[in-house]
Amino acid sequence: MTGKLVLENLKHRPMRSLLSILLIGVPVTLILCLVGLSHGFIEDSQKRARGVGADIMIRPKSSSMLSLGYTMPIALVDYFRKQPHVKIATGVLNATVEGVTLGASGVDLKEFDAMSGGFVLKSGGPFQGPDDAIIDEYFADQKNYHAGNRIRMLNSDWRVSGVMESGKLSHIVLPLDSLQVKTGNTGKVSQIYLKLDDPANTRATKEYLEKLPALEGYPIYALEDYTSALNVNNIPALKGFTIVIMGIGVVIGFAVVCLSMYMSVLQRTREIGILKSLGGSKGFILGIIMTEAFVLGIGGTILGIVMSYGAYWLIHTLVPASLPMVIVYEWWYIAGAITVVGALLGALYPGLIAAAHDPIEALSYE
Amino acid sequence: MNSDIIQIRDLCKTYRVGKVDVPALRGVDLDVQKGTFLSIIGPSGSGKSTLFHIIGGLTPPTSGKVIVGGTDLSAMTDAARTRMRKRTVGFVFQKFNLLPNLTARDNIAVARYIGGTDAKPEPEFEEVLRLLGIGDRLDHKPNALSGGEQQRVAIARAIVNHPAILLADEPTGNLDTENSKAVLEVLRDLNRRLGQTILMITHNPEAAAYGDSTVQMRDGRITERT
Secondary structure (H helix, E strand, O other): OHHHHHHHHHHHOHHHHHHHHHHHHHHHHHHHHHHHHHHHHHHHHHHHHHHOOOOEEEOOOOOOOOOOOOOEEOHHHHHHHOOOOEEEEEEEEEEEEEOOOEEEEEEOHHHHHHHHOOOOEEEEOOOOOOOEEEEEHHHHHHHOOOOOOEEEEOOEEEEEEEEEOOOOOOOEEEEHHHHHHHOOOOOEEOEEEEEEOOHHHHHHHHHHHHHOHHHOOOOEEEHHHHHHHOOHHHOOOHHHHHHHHHHHHHHHHHHHHHHHHHHHHHHOHHHHHHHHHOOOOHHHHHHHHHHHHHHHHHHHHHHHHHHHHHHHHHHHHHOOOOOOOOOOOHHHHHHHHHHHHHHHHHHHHHHHHHHHOOHHHHHOOO | OOOEEEEEEEEEEEEEEOOEEEEEEEEEEEEEEOOOEEEEEOOOOOOHHHHHHHHOOOOOOOEEEEEEOOEEHHHOOHHHHHHHHHHOEEEEOOOOOOOOOOOHHHHHHHHHHHOOOOOOOOOOHHHHHHHHOOOOOOOOOHHHOOHHHHHHHHHHHHHOOOOOEEEEEOOOOOOOHHHHHHHHHHHHHHHHHHOOEEEEEEOOHHHHOOOOEEEEEEOOEEEEEO
């Protein structure tokens, strides 16, 4: 019967109910989008790193797994080529094109093809000149670029020589020499990839390289370790940012439900008086208010999830290369729990007011 | 053995309005036998509603003794009075006070639910509904019912848990003559056929005449009983 009372009340004031659910759903969507984007970024990075086909990766001195802007001499590539078990060594220079999620990589195409098996081109062909660029299908879709187009990025004009299948290294690939010159990094690379004669030698080769005095201070990663270590906790400030967004979710859920239920309790003063005259206890009245908040919280969670699919569709349609978002199902429960807790907290004060109503005063309320 | 279902001795009730004490009842004594249909009549401010609220357990007395169905209300906590309202008394109000979101059937079911029984009334209750003449109106919400129908649903809700006392506060105050007559006849039928004890507050001497006896109140005191 409590359920019926709650349901009928929600139906009786549909605009209030729908607005409450919508406002509760917004922070759910925010949380799910943030989590979806961070997970998408990580998964995308893992996929691209694996796509390189290397066994070991060397980063510049003092750099961390995801730090940008650090470089090291390209001469090191030759040094690595001379080490035992190293079959192919190639250097890559990174540059950001839009924000931190859309980057370009400068490669020696011949070396990179030998290591990765080559880019799968959907149209066009490999570099023909120093100002050529190969872009992936997501970036091509996002910008509506085609092979043969002239495009501007990194303060320079480039010709799209080919459109490749996504999943290797970066969304945009440029000739290494050109990118070095245009970014003022002549003779420098951002990371060096090594392909070994046998992947089984990865651990031993990594340990050997780490002991070489010439490589002291250079972070050396087995690619498999690097990709598995890529997670949201390793992205600087992301965890804190997620907690802030979750906090905002709780506060919005709390505020929306508190205001909505407070208004509802005022509007229903007489009805509360009726229930009290029938013998409804304080617990019964509080239970009705809390159940209503719970239903609003659940409704908001469901709408928030639906809206996160809308955001997912929009992102994949408009900016598939810049924002790699995924749907993270396990966060549905977390976002839902955060929202419901906020809603229940928000309903507590109006619920206690309703429970404390004097029945005679409530019955005479107009 | 005393068959009085209500015994009231030297009942006083004083409300505090701001910093002023306003006496509403000033020493009321009243005995009501089980199965009585008692009308309480008097002008506004005479204390009728306050007496009604105290007997119904909606507010505690300031002093005096109020025994309803063998239980002394003056010693009861707020929670105990709430429990008492579930099954000992049933209220009928001037403004019907049905829950607007629920159908007539659900309004009755809520009282059953709060009373701690199955939401669905016993089969015998169908006879009461037939007596009330609302058997075919139960699936309508209050806004689809006439005033007379709403008040009869309120009566059904008030007696569905078989309370010892039915308290009716101006039950015809919002009804036209025809509906007033119908409601009063229903109350008299409930009293005569089911032996339901009824206390009815009214301004109207014609309505009061439906009761077995009448109590006249003025200035917080009972001035006459006939």
